[in-house]
Structures are given as C-alpha cells and as structure tokens.
Amino acid sequence: MLYKDKVVLITGAANGLGKAASLLFAKEGATVIMVDIDSENGKKNSEDINSLGLHTHFYTCNLAIEKEIANLMATIILNHKTVDVAINNAGIGGILAPTHAYPTSEFEKIMAVNSTGVFLSMKYELEHMVTQKTGVILNVSSAAGMCGMANNVAYTASKHAVIGMTKAAALEYAKHNIRINAICPSFTMTNMVEDLFERIGEGKEILRKNIPMKRFAEANEIAEAMVWLCSEKNTFMTGTAVPIDGGFLAT
Numbered sequence: 001m002l003y004k005d006k007v008v009l010i011t012g013a014a015n016g017l018g019k020a021a022s023l024l025f026a027k028e029g030a031t032v033i034m035v036d037i038d039s040e041n042g043k044k045n046s047e048d049i050n051s052l053g054l055h056t057h058f059y060t061c062n063l064a065i066e067k068e069i070a071n072l073m074a075t076i077i078l079n080h081k082t083v084d085v086a087i088n089n090a091g092i093g094g095i096l097a098p099t100h101a102y103p104t105s106e107f108e109k110i111m112a113v114n115s116t117g118v119f120l121s122m123k124y125e126l127e128h129m130v131t132q133k134t135g136v137i138l139n140v141s142s143a144a145g146m147c148g149m150a151n152n153v154a155y156t157a158s159k160h161a162v163i164g165m166t167k168a169a170a171l172e173y174a175k176h177n178i179r180i181n182a183i184c185p186s187f188t189m190t191n192m193v194e195d196l197f198e199r200i201g202e203g204k205e206i207l208r209k210n211i212p213m214k215r216f217a218e219a220n221e222i223a224e225a226m227v228w229l230c231s232e233k234n235t236f237m238t239g240t241a242v243p244i245d246g247g248f249l250a251t
C-alpha cells in the first residue's frame with residue numbers, strides 16, 4: 001500500500017492513461033481525485049473503481065480555463081484537506097498538417113490544454129503544496145516532448161513546453177520539499193492513439209517498426225511507472241523527464 005492515507009489528484013482521468021492510473025493508485029490505498037472535462041466517462045470510471053471497495057471522487061473541470069482550475073483546487077482542499085500527489089495528465093492530440101498549413105486556431109487550442117493547462121494546474125497545486133511543505137507533481141509530456149513529431153507542430157511544441165515548465169518549477173520548489181518530474185511515453189494504446197492510427201493508415205506499421213521493442217505500450221505500463229515515480233520509494237529525483245518508450249528515444 002504505497003499510498004495509504006494519501007490524496008492523489010489525476011487529471012484526464014476519464015480515459016486512457018489517467019483512467020488506468022486512477023485504478024492503480026486506488027489499489028495502492030490512495031484516495032484518488034479524478035478530474036476530467038468528460039463527466040460521463042469520468043463518473044462511470046470513478047463508480048467502477050469504488051465498486052471494488054476503493055476510494056475515488058470525480059470532479060468535472062476544463063483544465064484550459066483558469067477560473068475552473070482555481071475553483072476546483074479550492075473545492076478539493078475544502079473536501080479532502082490535502083493533495084499529496086498531482087498528476088497533470090490531461091491532453092489532446094490535434095490534427096495532422098505541415099507547419100505552413102497548420103491552422104492557428106488549432107495550434108492555440110492544443111497549447112491551451114497541453115501547455116497552459118499544465119501551467120495552471122501546477123500553479124494552483126503548488127500554491128497548496130507550499131503551505132503543506134511537501135508534495136509530488138508528475139507532468140505527462142510525451143516522446144514528442146523530446147523529439148520532433150512531423151505534421152504536428154502544436155503537439156510537439158506543447159509537450160516540449162511541459163518539460164521546460166517541469167524543470168523550471170522543480171528548481172523553484174526543491175527547497176519546499178516538492179518533487180516535480182515529467183514522463184515521456186511513446187505511442188500507447190488509448191483513444192488518442194487509436195484515433196491517430198485511424199488517420200495514418202499504413203503509417204501505423206512504420207511507427208511500430210521504429211520502436212526497438214517493436215510494439216506500442218499499454219496504458220497500464222505507463223500507469224505502473226507513474227505509481228513508482230510519485231511514491232516515497234523515489235525520493236531524490238526532481239526536474240527530470242523520463243522516457244517510457246520501448247527504446248524509441250534511444251534510436
């Protein structure tokens with residue numbers, strides 16, 4: 001029980017990585033605060049996990065809107081007293097187009113969720129963690145935060161920004177006993193990637209062949225790493241971006 005008596009906030013918890021992580025953290029004893037814009041799936045997942053005798057609470061929030069995040073954090077602290085661990089995982093993929101043809105509105109939309117959303121989440125999480133003098137934050141970047149993803153300039157930029165923010169904040173809050181890291185998964189079988197694979201057709205096989213382990217990840221494999229990275233077994237790591245990618249970034 002790595003998270004007995006701990007409150008773990010997970011954004012983007014209605015689907016994919018966030019859903020898998022919510023179950024694993026709850027199994028490790030955490031009270032999991034599941035946050036997502038997708039209320040329908042979020043509520044259902046929370047109820048499913050609770051039916052196993054575990055503890056989660058679902059909150060609806062659009063993480064691209066500062067007022068919603070500010071209200072969300074205030075409500076969470078009122079209801080649950082603390083946030084020990086925050087996993088800023090919510091994100092969107094975006095359309096595929098070369099940079100000269102990339103719609104500016106789409107670029108702004110992706111940055112608003114993937115970058116500004118992480119900034120705002122950290123801002124309000126840290127405000128609280130500083131007062132409690134401890135905390136752990138894990139931001140979900142991507143392999144595309146460490147290398148270019150052709151035809152998705154917005155996603156690439158947004159995920160590079162997550163790593164930059166992680167490093168800057170880690171430097172600022174190390175003295176407050178708050179660890180802040182990022183993870184960089186490669187293609188993992190969730191709605192986001194299934195949607196991408198549908199659009200690229202045979203490109204899927206090329207992507208698979210480029211991964212040294214010759215397969216895509218399952219959400220659970222990323223969630224297991226999240227559980228260890230945020231736990232008290234991992235005490236001296238901060239300001240780091242960790243690939244979880246079947247060797248992709250080593251090529």
Ligand SMILES: NC(=O)c1ccc[n+]([C@@H]2O[C@H](COP(=O)([O-])OP(=O)(O)OC[C@H]3O[C@@H](n4cnc5c(N)ncnc54)[C@H](O)[C@@H]3O)[C@@H](O)[C@H]2O)c1
Nearest residue numbers: 012014015016017037038062063090091142187188190192
């Ligand atoms: N699946 C992959 O291959 C992969 C690889 C690298 C990084 N990632 C990152 O992992 C994270 C999770 O992605 P996933 O693959 O589970 O995708 P997903 O689409 O299955 O889940 C993303 C979740 O984020 C939520 N979300 C989106 N916009 C939101 C907003 N404005 N406010 C609140 N919630 C919002 C969605 O409703 C959804 O539940 C994302 O940040 C993604 O960029 C995914």
